[in-house]
Amino acid sequence: MTTRRVVELDAVPGLGGLYGRGGVGSARLALARALSREGGRPLDAGALPAVEYAVHDLRASTAHLTAYQHLMGEPAGDALPAGFVHVLAFPVATALMVRSDFPLPLVGMVHLANRVDQHEVLRHTDALHVRAWTEQLRPHRSGAQLDLVVEVRREGATDPGAPPAWRGVSTYLSKGARFAEDEAPAERPPAPAVPHGLPTAVWNLPADTGRRYAAVSGDRNPIHLSALSARAFGFPRAIAHGMYTAARALADVGPRRGPAFSWTVQFAKPVLLPGTVTLRVVPRAGAGASRVDSALATGGYDYTGWDARRGVVHFTGNITPSDA
Amino acid sequence: MPAARREPTTPTGTPTRRAAVIGGNRIPFAKVGGPYRDSSNLDMLTAALDGLVARFGLQGERIGEVAAGAVLKHSRDFNLTREAVLASALSPETPAYDLQQACATGLEAVVGLSNKIRLGQLDSAIAGGVDSASDAPVAVSDGLRRALLTFSRARSARDKLAALAGIRPADLAPSAPTTAEPRTGLSMGEHQALTTAQWGITREAQDEIALLSHQRLATAYDAGFFDDLVTPYRGLVRDQNLRADTSASKLAALRPVFGTHLPTPATMTAGNSTPLSDGASTVLLGSEEWAHAHALPVLAYVVDAEVAAVDFVLGRDGLLMAPAFAVPRLLARHGLTFDDLDFLEIHEAFASTVLTTLAAWEDEAFGRERLGLDGAFGTVDRTRLNVNGSSLAAGHPFAATGGRLVATTAKLLATRTADTGRPARALISVCAAGGLGVTAILETA
Structure with a gap:
């Protein structure tokens, strides 16, 4: 190295x-x-x-x-x-x-x-x-x-x-960047599947979602700001910042994540604004989870955000407490 | 010379005494935009309170405390209940406070005041609740609010101008209240649609509950049951939502409005869901001594209550399923089963809320895994359930429903005891936004 x-x-x-x-x-x-x-x-x-x-x-x-x-x-x-x-x-x-x-x-x-x-x-x-x-x-x-x-x-x-x-x-x-030797796997991995279960939340994202996240993140990439500026980069409308969607999923899991955790996200299809994202968060079974009186102490949470109308997944990820 | 020491009227350390339900009064519940569209929460609560005062001869009476609330509340109504007391014929020396626990507000007001009576802190009390969907508060946007607050704090003309210059056109759009849960973005109906799907509740079963609710409420009105519980207001003498002539086929013709984007069939319609409503209710409570001293009847006693909450945020339980946990705990504390109850009042937020709650109690796995029992909790005898109809027919002005339920139930119990000469017992269960549930036991003795 x-x-x-x-x-x-x-x-x-x-x-x-x-x-x-x-x-x-x-x-x-x-x-x-x-x-x-x-x-x-x-x-x-x-x-x-x-x-x-x-x-x-x-x-x-x-x-x-x-x-x-x-x-x-x-x-x-x-x-x-x-x-x-x-x-x-x-x-x-x-x-x-x-x-x-x-x-x-x-x-x-x-x-x-x-x-x-x-x-x-x-x-x-x-x-x-x-x-x-x-x-x-x-x-x-x-x-x-x-x-x-x-x-x-x-x-x-x-x-x-x-x-x-x-x-x-x-x-x-x-x-479009090229490598000296073409080592890239040519095959496209399968698109993530829309979850079968019932949703846990629905986010109604207004048209200014990108502008509002740009204001707090400083990321004023034109693809997030307006339909007009996004069109210049080949998007039909403005798209939400990926990290905005991932951070909202993190906020939805809330204090259950504990003080120390890992938080991952894989972005699939972009979220067009304004738009509606359906979210499902599924706890993973973990050791020590009491069935009767506690929703805590699980092995973490898997989440998926998708477009229910088009049946397209926007992102998947997980949030795993370090002690899980 | 030392001041004469008075004997306390309620010695400390004595066992608690009983809290009696003496009676109730409400105004008929109206539809949103109906005859109460110009009436404020204060107007309606005062009307219900004044009807109670007239019914029980409380003019000029100093009541121990009045507690009431509204779910949708204007910021100017910070002391809504005290203002209603001052506007009523009660003694202006009657203290009051506001409380709010979403749809459980009215029942929680009864429980809290009953506990004060049982502890000897109060001899008499009035619990109430009011809500107006017609006169709901509309707030200015966060941007406009911040600009106006900065403006009001600014000292110089320049700072004031700068504050106003910060207002954007989009800030001028008003912000209306919604029934969406803050953490999930789902409305209450969409949440219940998930629970309906989870428990596999059919459209037919929901419409049956709705039909029965209308039929039973209409029968009760016709029999004069509400004559001493309801005072006409603004030309309304019965609940506006009540449709005595509705039928299974009319209900079946309605289009589903919730859960239409779920993979399961959409079953929840405007007919088997409660409508947005306007209305107010009150309940008169007191110690037995106070009731006797004022020559007032005792309908029933508030015996005990249990509250619960569910983790609906990540969908472990449905938003409105907390009573499924509270009721087994409450009955267990008294060694009771469903067989020991003469009446059950389960608030019909939606027909399917009643059905998912009953289904959970009848489910072996739910009983074992979630309630920690040996098996299913039990099956409710439907002939004892919501016998005079409930919110689907009457309407549901959020905070006013608890008072309607308590007054109705207390009268049912008193009537049963008068008929049979034996004590009677009832359970009241109210689900609420935020995954909350409040339940209580009333009985005659």
Whole structure:
């Protein structure tokens, strides 16, 4: 494994500026591809820059935290929801993708999946140490995929070997990117099935859902903001942020998840806005679950969000308490 | 010189005494947009209260405490019950408080006040509830509300302008109350549709409950049962929703309105679901001594109550299934079974709520796995269930239903005891939003 060079940033970069730079970088990469006879240099697994970004003493503002909690239906306490930590630290990871030596265009990146492992609750008074890097560039049947890894520790956490309080892995697809050797599995995995059981919730998402999540997450990708701006990128209407849907599922499971848990999501078909998402959350049987008087102590929860009218799954995932 | 020490009228440490239901009064329940459309919660609660005062000669009387509530409440009605007392003929020295437990508000008011009477804290009390679906509060949006609050806090003209400049056109859209559960986004009807599917309740069984409810309520009105329980208001003398002439075929012709997107057949219609309603009810409670001192009758006693809640958020149990857990606990505490009950009043939020509750009690697996029993809890004798009709026919102004049930049940018990010369016992069960349930036992002795 190559050693990463650590670059200390003074502060979390603004996502707006990053998208601007990402647009320029994407245009540059597109131009290089168009001019090159082979249609751009094929990728290999070592193409990602061996760089890690770090930010120290990051703190959440109360107003920002409260706005996020109110939007997602999380209790507005001093604990940082796992999805909020993602929002706080995500610009650091995005900054890696607009570097001039990053081999893939930021524009058009598709969020395939996300995984968060929360080992302990971070609080709004904590000073945070954020580290971010990219890794695992690998073939995908329609391009290349890679992982953005973010680790968040409480500043001054003494044991360097201990797992980070929060670790997030976001898997992205860059469509059309080519690998030196075509190792990608050509076959498309089967689409996730619509659950048979009865729904547990129905989300009626108004047309401004993307704009409202953009306001708390800073992710103002035009595909989320309006039908007009989404159409420019090939979507019939604006689409919901994937992390908005995953974080709402996390909020629906609520305090049952415990302080330490893993939270995964795989995104399938996008949620068009305005729209209705049907959700089903199924507890997994776990040791120690008393049948008569307790709904707690299960082995975690599997969730699926789908469009009941079209019979199409939007996302699947699970939330598993660490002690399950 | 030390002040003379008075003997306490209720010595501490004495056993509790009994809380009596003396009577009740309500206004007929109206449909949303009906004859009460211009009446506020305060208007209707005052009307019901004044009818009670007139019925029992309580003019100028200082009642120990009045407790009532509304589910859909304007913010200006923060002291709704006290305002109703001040507007009524009761002594202005009658204290009051508001409470709210969704559809269980009225029954919980009876339970709480009865407990105070049993403890000797009160000698007399009035429980009540009111709701108006016609005059429901419509709030301004969060954005407009925040801008207006910032405006009112701003000192300078510039800050005030800045606050108003923050208002967006979308903020001007009003925010109306909904019956959707905050955590699931599902309306109460859609929740019950899930429970209906879970327990496999048929359309026919639901329509049968609805038909019986109308027939029985109409018969009770015709027999004069409600003559001393209901006071006409705004030209209405009977519950507006009551259709004495409805039939199985009319009910069967209605289109399903809930559960239409489920994989199971949709069975819940406007006929076998309660309508949005306006109305108010009150119940007069007291110690036996107080009743005797005022030459008032005792219809029945509030013996005990049990509350429960279910984890409906992730669908383990249906939203309205909490009474399925409360009732077995309540009966067990008194060593009773269904056979020991002369009457059961199970609030008909939907016909299928009654049926899913009965189905759970008849289910072996539910009894063993969820109630911790050896088998099924038991089967209810339908001839003792909602004998004078219930919410499907009468309508259901949320907080007013508890008072309707308690007054009706107390009179049924008193009548039964007068006929047979033996004590009679009844169970009241009310489900409520939030996965709540409140149940109580009333008896004559």
